[in-house]
Amino acid sequence: MPLGRLLLRTSAVNKMVSRNFFIASKPDPSKPNMLRVGLAFGSTAVLWALLFKQHSTDVHEYKTRNWLE
Amino acid sequence: MGLLPDEAKVLRPPGIVNRNSVWFGLCGWATAMLHNSLNRRPALKAGVHRQALFITVGWFIGYHLTKYENYKYATLDRDMNEYIRLHPDEFPEKEPKTFAEIVEPFHPIR
Numbered sequence: 001m002p003l004g005r006l007l008l009r010t011s012a013v014n015k016m017v018s019r020n021f022f023i024a025s026k027p028d029p030s031k032p033n034m035l036r037v038g039l040a041f042g043s044t045a046v047l048w049a050l051l052f053k054q055h056s057t058d059v060h061e062y063k064t065r066n067w068l069e
Numbered sequence: 070m071g072l073l074p075d076e077a078k079v080l081r082p083p084g085i086v087n088r089n090s091v092w093f094g095l096c097g098w099a100t101a102m103l104h105n106s107l108n109r110r111p112a113l114k115a116g117v118h119r120q121a122l123f124i125t126v127g128w129f130i131g132y133h134l135t136k137y138e139n140y141k142y143a144t145l146d147r148d149m150n151e152y153i154r155l156h157p158d159e160f161p162e163k164e165p166k167t168f169a170e171i172v173e174p175f176h177p178i179r
Contacts, residue, residue: 040121041118044118044122047126047129050129051128058136062078
């Protein structure tokens with residue numbers, strides 16, 4: 001079997017590990033991967049929420065332990 | 070506080086805006102911009118989601134690093150003060166000298 005046929009099979013199973021020479025394309029900036037963008041913004045929001053929550057918990061703990069309130 | 074013991078909670082927590090957070094946030098932003106440059110994209114206008122994520126991760130790490138740093142310095146101060154309290158003979162009180170006693174005589178050469 002020609003090697004090209006085997007390589008065509010490769011593209012269907014391991015898109016992550018390597019890019020098949022025959023079907024690879026340059027990343028297109030005009031068509032963003034909205035899933036990845038959404039995940040990035042979502043995890044950004046989650047991290048900020050975690051940070052603010054941790055900060056308010058810390059402030060509350062500090063005030064409680066030093067009998068400031 | 071995952072890597073800090075319970076006693077660290079008596080310390081004043083750092084503000085959301087603190088030195089380490091700002092620095093790590095800026096480093097994250099520089100990393101995102103470098104990533105853009107190396108992939109031949111406009112440095113500031115491309116991949117805003119990536120810039121935001123990197124800044125946030127840096128800010129987060131900086132906040133917890135500041136907390137850890139405060140705790141470490143506080144333990145050092147506590148140990149030092151405890152040592153001074155337990156060894157008073159090594160830290161005698163010296164009466165303060167005036168400048169007149171310390172300063173050497175002035176001989177102007179004109």
